[in-house]
Every structure is written in C-alpha cells, then in structure tokens.
Amino acid sequence: MRNTATNAGNYAGRPMFFVSRRFDFDNLLVSKIDRSVADVQLSTRINTITKTGKTWMLEGEGPSGKIEIETDFLMGADGDHSIVLKHLGERKVDRNNYAGAVRQYWSGVEGMHTDNLLEVYFPKSLPLSYFWIFPLPDGKANVGYGMASNYIARHHINVRKAFEELIKTDPVLIPRFKNAQPLENVKGWGIPMSGNDRKAYGDGWMLLGDAASLVCPTSGEGIGSGMISGYVAAKFLQRAFVQNDFSEKMFTHYNREIHKRLRTEEKVYRFINSIPPRVFSFGINTVLSTWLFKYWL
Ligand SMILES: Cc1cc2nc3c(=O)[nH]c(=O)nc-3n(C[C@H](O)[C@H](O)[C@H](O)COP(=O)(O)OP(=O)(O)OC[C@H]3O[C@@H](n4cnc5c(N)ncnc54)[C@H](O)[C@@H]3O)c2cc1C
Known part of the structure; x- marks a missing residue:
C-alpha cells in the first residue's frame, strides 16, 4: 500500500x-484548536465526575493544581x-468486538520499499491477527501487531510475546530486523471495535471515538x-444549543449516524468471525498473494 509520509511530492494521486x-x-x-472559543488545559487529568440534577461536576488535577469544571453537557x-464511560457504568469489554495491539518504533529495519509502502503481514500460525511495518521519516518505522481478543482469550496468547517471537523467528521478518534497533519498549493497548453498538448518548452527554467503541x-x-x-x-450539539435542550431525545439518532459509515466493515468482521480462524488465515494468505487482488488494491 502506498504511503505518502515521506514522498508526497512523488505521488500525484490522493494518498490512500x-x-x-x-x-x-x-x-x-x-495546534488547530481555536483558543478564542476553547479553554485548553494540557497535562490535566479528570479524576471524578458527579452529576447533580442537570449539572456535571468534574474534578481533576493539572500543572497548576486541582481544577473543577461545571458544565451542562459532557463529551x-x-x-x-x-x-466518562466508567462513570456511566458502560465500560464492558466485549471480546467479540475488541482487539489487543502493541507498537514499537524501530530504526534501521531493512528492505523498506522505495515508495514507502505500508506492509501488513498475516502470520499463518496466528490467525485473526496482523503484523505491520509502517515507514516513518529518517529510516524509522512504526512496527506493531494486533489480534482479535476472542482469539487471544481462547488460546491464551500473550500479544507482546507473540510480537517479539515473530521478529525473532519468522523467516520473512528475521532478515528485516537483524540490524535494526528498537527505539522504545513495546507498548500495548486495547482496541474497542465498532460492532457492539455501545450507547453513545444520553441526558447531557455524548461519547466519541474509542470511548464510543468506534474502531x-x-x-x-x-x-x-x-x-x-x-x-x-x-452537529447534534449545535442543534441542542439552538433549542437549549440537552435531553436524551435530542441525540436519539447519534448512534445511527456514527455507525452507518461502519456497517459494511462490521458485517465483514462478523463474517470473518463466523469461519474457523485457520480457514480464514489460509484464505487470506491465498487471496492476498494473487495478482488479481494486488491489481485491485
Ligand atoms: C497499537 C495501536 C496502533 C493503532 N494504529 C492505528 C492506525 O494506524 N490508524 C488508525 O486510524 N488508528 C490506529 N489505532 C487506533 C487509534 O489509536 C484509536 O482509535 C484513536 O486514537 C482513538 O482516538 P480517541 O481520541 O477516541 O482516543 P485516544 O487517542 O485514546 O485519546 C484519548 C485522550 O483522552 C485523554 N484522557 C484519557 N483519560 C483522561 C482523563 N481521565 N482526564 C483527561 N484526559 C484523559 C488521553 O490522555 C488522550 O489524550 C491504533 C491503536 C493501537 C492500540
């Protein structure tokens, strides 16, 4: 896949x-935040959230000490x-729509494509996962590995160890990393994927991005x-402001609007999960290596 991080000038089309x-x-x-309308408080952590009537109270700590924020609407x-999700009692990990992933920046990974192609590998022995090498400027690379949580749980896989093992033992990866150096410790996170239709709105609140499980x-x-x-x-909030009404009914269609762009992906993922992982792994390795697929992509 073509990436224009470092060769934007050579590629006339729209980058994928x-x-x-x-x-x-x-x-x-x-840097894009308009400070005339937004009060940005960096390095500040909200520790408690309470709601009295229609008013939210947030308490936290920042560089200049404790802070309190009172608001009618919370995003x-x-x-x-x-x-916010914890306060609402909605944070439940749904393994069928969740993944574990690790990332490590490296320098000196060999064999990077001259066009800065993004590289994605589907290890045959580890279905429902992929290993990536994404080029960065100055000979560096974002290297990582992610796997579906239902598979991790079923097979008791440690994603961090699997990542390190792949670099050391995979015949394709060994020569790529033999002279490379990691630039940080392996970092791990969860990925809350779209598909569980987490309720992302209510009286005086909305959730966005990962908090709304939208990957x-x-x-x-x-x-x-x-x-x-x-x-x-x-858009929803603008309408609520105009009508001075922040009640749940103002946001009823928010879930539909944010999920409609992800429905096809959700269906494909459900299909992938419905076939045995090893069959999927064989299929994807077969399909991806065909000339027709490469041409289409
Ligand atoms: C290893 C890995 C690789 C990924 N690679 C890609 C990729 O290549 N492309 C892609 O599109 N997506 C990728 N993703 C997914 C992507 O990172 C997330 O979906 C995206 O960052 C979600 O954005 P967000 O703003 O909702 O949440 P976040 O990026 O997690 O931002 C949340 C922010 O809230 C702040 N915060 C949290 N708690 C508090 C608190 N109590 N008080 C104050 N502030 C708080 C955090 O400090 C953070 O700044 C990857 C994820 C992982 C784990």
Whole structure:
C-alpha cells in the first residue's frame, strides 16, 4: 500500500494512507484548536465526575493544581479507558468486538520499499491477527501487531510475546530486523471495535471515538471514525444549543449516524468471525498473494 509520509511530492494521486508519529499528529491537532472559543488545559487529568440534577461536576488535577469544571453537557472523547464511560457504568469489554495491539518504533529495519509502502503481514500460525511495518521519516518505522481478543482469550496468547517471537523467528521478518534497533519498549493497548453498538448518548452527554467503541473492525483503525464522530456530534450539539435542550431525545439518532459509515466493515468482521480462524488465515494468505487482488488494491 502506498504511503505518502515521506514522498508526497512523488505521488500525484490522493494518498490512500498517511503515516505519522502519534506525538506529531496529536500536536498538529492541538495546534488547530481555536483558543478564542476553547479553554485548553494540557497535562490535566479528570479524576471524578458527579452529576447533580442537570449539572456535571468534574474534578481533576493539572500543572497548576486541582481544577473543577461545571458544565451542562459532557463529551467523552477520552479513549478506551474513558472515565466518562466508567462513570456511566458502560465500560464492558466485549471480546467479540475488541482487539489487543502493541507498537514499537524501530530504526534501521531493512528492505523498506522505495515508495514507502505500508506492509501488513498475516502470520499463518496466528490467525485473526496482523503484523505491520509502517515507514516513518529518517529510516524509522512504526512496527506493531494486533489480534482479535476472542482469539487471544481462547488460546491464551500473550500479544507482546507473540510480537517479539515473530521478529525473532519468522523467516520473512528475521532478515528485516537483524540490524535494526528498537527505539522504545513495546507498548500495548486495547482496541474497542465498532460492532457492539455501545450507547453513545444520553441526558447531557455524548461519547466519541474509542470511548464510543468506534474502531473499524477490519483494519483496527480508529482515527478516521473517531474524527467522524466528532464531526457528527458537533452537529447534534449545535442543534441542542439552538433549542437549549440537552435531553436524551435530542441525540436519539447519534448512534445511527456514527455507525452507518461502519456497517459494511462490521458485517465483514462478523463474517470473518463466523469461519474457523485457520480457514480464514489460509484464505487470506491465498487471496492476498494473487495478482488479481494486488491489481485491485
Ligand atoms: C497499537 C495501536 C496502533 C493503532 N494504529 C492505528 C492506525 O494506524 N490508524 C488508525 O486510524 N488508528 C490506529 N489505532 C487506533 C487509534 O489509536 C484509536 O482509535 C484513536 O486514537 C482513538 O482516538 P480517541 O481520541 O477516541 O482516543 P485516544 O487517542 O485514546 O485519546 C484519548 C485522550 O483522552 C485523554 N484522557 C484519557 N483519560 C483522561 C482523563 N481521565 N482526564 C483527561 N484526559 C484523559 C488521553 O490522555 C488522550 O489524550 C491504533 C491503536 C493501537 C492500540
């Protein structure tokens, strides 16, 4: 797959993917915030949330000490371990729509494609998982591995160990990593995938992104769908402001609007889960290596 992180000038078409370090990407997003309408409090953690009548009270801690925020409406865009979700009592891990993933930045991975192609591997011995090498500038790479949680639980797999084993033992990967150096410890997270239709709205609140469990289940990508949820949520909130009504009925169609763009992916993922993992693994390795598939992609 073509990536334009480092060769944007050579590729006239619209890029299919763009790779950036998370640190740089988040920094870009923060720089876009209009400070005349938003009060940005960086390095601040909300620890408790309470609701009295229609008013939310958030208490937390930041660089200048304790803070309190009072608000009529609360948007939870605080990720998989969302404190908003916990307060609402809705954080349940649904293994059929969840994945475990690890990431490690490396330098000196050999054999990277001159066009900065993104590389995705489906290890034959580990179904429902994929290993990736995504090129970054300066000869660095984002290397990672993710696996469906239902498979992890059934086969007691340690994703971190499986990742390290693949680098050391997989015949394709050994030569790629033999002179490479990791730039950080392996980092692990959960991926809450779209498919469980987590209720993402209520009286005076909405959830976005990972907090709303919106990661695309077939790719494990959640940035695009998270951003779509932000866009859609803003429209709903704008209407609520105009009518000065933040009650649940104002957000009734929010779930439908954020999920309708992910329905096809959810169906494909359900289909994948309905076939035996080894059959799927054989099928995907067979299909992906055909000339026709490569041409289509
Ligand atoms: C290893 C790995 C690789 C991935 N690769 C890709 C990829 O290549 N492409 C892609 O599209 N997606 C990828 N994803 C998924 C993607 O990272 C997430 O879907 C996306 O980051 C979700 O965005 P979000 O804003 O909802 O949550 P997050 O990115 O988790 O952001 C939540 C924010 O809330 C803050 N926060 C949390 N709790 C509190 C609190 N109590 N008080 C104050 N602030 C708080 C956090 O500090 C954080 O800044 C990957 C995920 C993993 C685990």
